[in-house]
Amino acid sequence: MFGSSTGESVGEGAIGGGWSSVSHRGFDAGVHQENPQPYAAMVAVARDMLDELAGANPPLDVVEKVSAHLADVQTLLTDHQVSERRRPFGHLDVPGRAQCMSPVLRMHRWERDGADGVVTFGKYYLGGNGAAHGGTIPLMFDEVLGRLASTDRTPCRTAYLHVDFRSITPIDVELTVTGRFEREEGRKRYLRAELRHDDVVCAEAEGLFIELKPGQP
Numbered sequence: 652m653f654g655s656s657t658g659e660s661v662g663e664g665a666i667g668g669g670w671s672s673v674s675h676r677g678f679d680a681g682v683h684q685e686n687p688q689p690y691a692a693m694v695a696v697a698r699d700m701l702d703e704l705a706g707a708n709p710p711l712d713v714v715e716k717v718s719a720h721l722a723d724v725q726t727l728l729t730d731h732q733v734s735e736r737r738r739p740f741g742h743l744d745v746p747g748r749a750q751c752m753s754p755v756l757r758m759h760r761w762e763r764d765g766a767d768g769v770v771t772f773g774k775y776y777l778g779g780n781g782a783a784h785g786g787t788i789p790l791m792f793d794e795v796l797g798r799l800a801s802t803d804r805t806p807c808r809t810a811y812l813h814v815d816f817r818s819i820t821p822i823d824v825e826l827t828v829t830g831r832f833e834r835e836e837g838r839k840r841y842l843r844a845e846l847r848h849d850d851v852v853c854a855e856a857e858g859l860f861i862e863l864k865p866g867q868p
């Protein structure tokens with residue numbers, strides 16, 4: 652069942668993850684690349700769990716049970732550790748790219764020069780007083796702009812990311828995200844993005860991304 656509230660699954664009006672348009676440089680996650688849904692569903696459960704964890708004040712017996720379950724999960728995964736290029740985490744072509752570090756981006760338009768979509772910061776991303784933690788917003792912008800900067804282009808890395816926090820970013824509500832590729836000068840690529848709650852601008856970003864030279868990590 653792929654019923655994550657944050658929408659890790661493919662479909663439901665959102666385009667796929669779109670990661671296939673970004674260079675994966677020798678990446679091979681085997682069976683999960685061919686059929687991403689089971690792995691994406693597992694990550695969606697992990698996301699939902701993190702939201703419930705962040706939102707709960709459980710009694711001690713529940714704390715002990717949860718600790719034991721999580722230790723079991725960790726043990727199950729310990730036997731299957733692999734090198735970076737074989738890890739599905741963050742590399743599957745689904746919204747959220749099957750990772751639970753930054754919130755899921757559900758993009759409705761993804762083109763070489765711009766992208767539009769929605770994102771919801773769940774309870775896990777709370778800073779205080781109903782507002783998202785200030786570090787999570789650049790994280791989300793780096794996802795949008797880093798991916799846009801490499802869409803149908805050679806790989807690049809973030810050189811700087813400037814974020815202006817214009818008003819609080821509320822958690823648990825759907826926000827709109829837009830990104831646009833502004834210009835490139837040699838290896839330098841300049842992009843901008845905006846995060847809105849209805850008509851209110853929550854935050855804006857400007858990023859410089861540098862095309863990597865062959866062999867550059």
Ligand SMILES: CCCCCCCC/C=C\CCCCCCCC(=O)SCCNC(=O)CCNC(=O)[C@H](O)C(C)(C)COP(=O)(O)OP(=O)(O)OC[C@H]1O[C@@H](n2cnc3c(N)ncnc32)[C@H](O)[C@@H]1OP(=O)(O)O
Nearest residue numbers: 670673674675793794797798806807808809810811839861
């Ligand atoms: C690409 C990997 C992806 C592969 C995997 C894909 C699978 C997953 C799919 C999708 C996920 C995508 C979602 C997330 C993506 C997010 C991306 C990131 O967050 S990357 C991590 C954070 N960034 C770093 O760690 C960079 C660390 N810095 C460096 O490596 C270097 O400093 C680098 C590459 C940025 C530049 O170094 P130089 O040696 O190649 O180039 P120089 O000569 O220094 O700069 C080139 C030009 O840029 C200017 N420049 C460089 N840094 C600048 C700065 N901070 N401010 C202003 N100008 C700067 C310079 O002045 C120079 O300009 P003049 O050509 O002389 O006009």
